Amino acid sequence: MAPTSQTLWIRHPRACSDPRAADGVVIRDDRIVEAVRAGATPETPIDATFDASDHVLLPGLVNTHHHFYQTLTRAYSPALNKALFPWLTTLYDVWANLTEDQLEVASELAMVELLMSGCTTVADHHYVFSGALAQAIDVQVETARRLGVRAALTRGSMSVGRDDGGLPPQSVVQDERTILDESARLIDAHHQRGDGAMTTIALAPCSPFSVSRELMQESARLAEVRDVRLHTHLAETADETAYCERLFGMRPLDYLAATGWLSDRTWLAHGIHFNDDEVARLGEAGTGIAHCPSSNMLLGSGLCRTLDLEAAGCPVGLAVDGSASNDHSNLAEEMRQALLLGRLRYAPSRVTHDDVIRWATRGSAACLGRDDIGGLAPGQQADLALFRLDEPRFSGAENPIAALLLCGAHRADRVMVAGQWRVTNGRPMGVDLDALLARHDEAARALRSAR
Numbered sequence: 001m002a003p004t005s006q007t008l009w010i011r012h013p014r015a016c017s018d019p020r021a022a023d024g025v026v027i028r029d030d031r032i033v034e035a036v037r038a039g040a041t042p043e044t045p046i047d048a049t050f051d052a053s054d055h056v057l058l059p060g061l062v063n064t065h066h067h068f069y070q071t072l073t074r075a076y077s078p079a080l081n082k083a084l085f086p087w088l089t090t091l092y093d094v095w096a097n098l099t100e101d102q103l104e105v106a107s108e109l110a111m112v113e114l115l116m117s118g119c120t121t122v123a124d125h126h127y128v129f130s131g132a133l134a135q136a137i138d139v140q141v142e143t144a145r146r147l148g149v150r151a152a153l154t155r156g157s158m159s160v161g162r163d164d165g166g167l168p169p170q171s172v173v174q175d176e177r178t179i180l181d182e183s184a185r186l187i188d189a190h191h192q193r194g195d196g197a198m199t200t201i202a203l204a205p206c207s208p209f210s211v212s213r214e215l216m217q218e219s220a221r222l223a224e225v226r227d228v229r230l231h232t233h234l235a236e237t238a239d240e241t242a243y244c245e246r247l248f249g250m251r252p253l254d255y256l257a258a259t260g261w262l263s264d265r266t267w268l269a270h271g272i273h274f275n276d277d278e279v280a281r282l283g284e285a286g287t288g289i290a291h292c293p294s295s296n297m298l299l300g301s302g303l304c305r306t307l308d309l310e311a312a313g314c315p316v317g318l319a320v321d322g323s324a325s326n327d328h329s330n331l332a333e334e335m336r337q338a339l340l341l342g343r344l345r346y347a348p349s350r351v352t353h354d355d356v357i358r359w360a361t362r363g364s365a366a367c368l369g370r371d372d373i374g375g376l377a378p379g380q381q382a383d384l385a386l387f388r389l390d391e392p393r394f395s396g397a398e399n400p401i402a403a404l405l406l407c408g409a410h411r412a413d414r415v416m417v418a419g420q421w422r423v424t425n426g427r428p429m430g431v432d433l434d435a436l437l438a439r440h441d442e443a444a445r446a447l448r449s450a451r
Helices: 068-073 084-095 100-116 136-147 175-189 212-227 238-248 252-258 278-283 294-299 308-311 331-345 353-367 400-406 434-447
Strands: 008-010 024-028 030-033 046-052 055-059 119-126 149-157 199-205 229-232 264-272 288-290 316-318 384-388 414-417 420-424
Touching: 008 149, 024 136, 030 264, 046 278, 055 353, 055 400, 068 084, 068 100, 084 238, 100 119, 100 136, 100 420, 100 434, 119 136, 119 384, 119 414, 136 175, 136 199, 149 175, 175 199, 175 212, 199 212, 212 229, 229 252, 238 252, 252 278, 278 308, 288 308, 288 353, 294 331, 308 331, 308 353, 316 331, 316 353, 331 353, 331 400, 353 384, 353 400
Parallel strands: 008 046, 119 149, 149 199, 199 229, 229 264, 264 288, 288 316
Antiparallel strands: 008 024, 024 030, 055 384, 384 414, 414 420
């Protein structure tokens, strides 16, 4: 006999990002069944309660772009203080030696780090494939399932190596047929559909300067036939724009449109160097933008036009990007960075903490093509992040929601994914964190020494 469903009221939070759930939410199985307004009690019969009076309640944060394997090359001395292209060429020679075991521990570490920061949906863009990484995405799927996190995984690819004028070494590029066949296999094996999907697969050629036109076009066709999403880096740096103009005779967005990618099926990492006409075209198409503030600052790439893109009609989400260009996988900290960078780009009155929380939740969910996550409305998935404000950094804060960003929240106290607690008392459930860190450190040392 199946176990009887239990109805749980997350009650009386100290503050909630959604005023319609000011007195909490009611959870049954994997869904929110009721949002409790201020001063009210649930209409739904309750079996159990969780006292959230010391917690700030947010929907689970949603990450939209990462490179999990890069946790193994944080603060790597030969790549420090470089812009994107020289940074990439330095690190490609290290990443070319990545093994499946190293990818597994790097993925677990990145997912755990995201989870501990309040992130309930992790995303990854893995595009480095050598002969040692034939099952890379399968490994990531299994890791996400074991941790109980929701995962938007992408089958990345590179088909243009140094021999053909690209940036990566030939050992990590593949031919177009291999990439497309493997992409189709992964969709069949792992892509889940509908509300509550725990694992989704998208197609993600790395960037216009590392894949062929044919691969861009065929990936777009395959995504349409199989009804999955498309993801790539675009308009990250001025160097990229110059490269596309020199190689293709057009700007990056024109090339994207020419290959069939300018649509609401697509979300783009970075999206910095767009002019007014391009912003309007992106908005009309409904193309999503994964905003990566820390990475954009660390590599000196530029300032994303978040408000302009959102006003034009683009879903705007938030992302930590790869740890080698950010050096952390903490989406709570990324919210603060997005707030500060947004105010530098616009003005304090135009980018608020509420805007950034929207990007990190509902906006990110929209980038991934989902409306069942990213909110606290009845019918949505029971993905929640609860933060305590009991560290010195929060002392004296009057507005608990604003304090999360302004005072620099970095770790959730409790995290729920699909109705199950995955973080309690700031620690991930079912994970020996000390052992994980030891394995990860050993893998990082081995990767660096393999050159």
